[in-house]
Amino acid sequence: MSTESRHLSVHIDRPVAEVYAFVSDPRNLPRWAPGLGSSVVREDGEWFVETPEGRARVTFAPRNEYGVLDHEVVTPSGQTVYVPLRVIADGDGCEVVFTVRRAPGMTDAEFDRDAGLVSADLALLRKVLETSST
Template sequence: MLDTDVITCSVARDARALYALLWRPESFAHWASGLGGALARDDRGWTAQGPEGPVRITFTPHNAFGVMDHRVDLGGGRVACVPLRIVPNQAGSTVMLTLFRQPGTSPARFAADAAWVRRDLASLKAFAEGALAP
C-alpha cells in the first residue's frame, strides 16, 4: 500500500454551490497549479503540462456526492489517482484531497508535494470565496 496524506481546507461556501463552481475541469485552471494552468480538451479528453511534462487527465463525471476524483496519466505506465472530495460542513465545506506517495518518491519529495497541494487548496479557497473570482 502507498503512504497517504489527506490534506484538507475549509471553505466558507455551501458544499453544493462550491461543487457547482469547481466540478468542471476548466475550473481547475483557477487553483490547481500542478496542471500548469494549461488544461486543454482534445478529442481524447483532457491534457495539461505537468511538473514533469505532458499529462493526460481523466475526471470523474458530475455527480451528487461532491466527488471530483481525477486520474493523471504521467506516461510510461505511471498513473496517479487523486481522490478529491467536497463535503458539507455546517454552512460551509471541507475540501479533502488524498495525496498518494508514488513508488520511488523520497520522503522529502512527498513532503514537497504535500506543501504544493496545500498551496493549491489555499488558492481554491481564495477563488471559491471570491478573492480570485474572474
C-alpha cells in the same frame, strides 16, 4: 501493497454545490492548481493539461451527488496517478479533502514537498472561491 497517504483539507465558506461545480470543471485547474499546468484543452472528449514536463490527460469521476471528485492524471511519461478528492458539506460551507499518496520510491522529502504543494493549492482554492464570484 499499502500506500502511505496524507489527507489534507481546507474549509471553504461557500455552498458545497458551488465548490463542487468549480472544482469538477477542468478548465478551472490553472486557477487553483497552477503547479499542475498552465493551460487546459479539451480534445476528442478528453481533457489535457500542459505541464512543465509535457501534456497530461486528466479524467474526473462522473458527476455525482456525493461530492466525489476523484481523478486520474496520465503524465507525459505515461504513468497514471490516481487522485482521491472530495467536497463535503459542512454547515453553510464545505470541506475539501485531498488525499496525497506516496509514490513508490518517493523519499520523505519528496512526499513532504508534494503535501506542501497540495496544501498551497487548497489555500489558493479557498482564496479564489471566497474572494470571487467564480
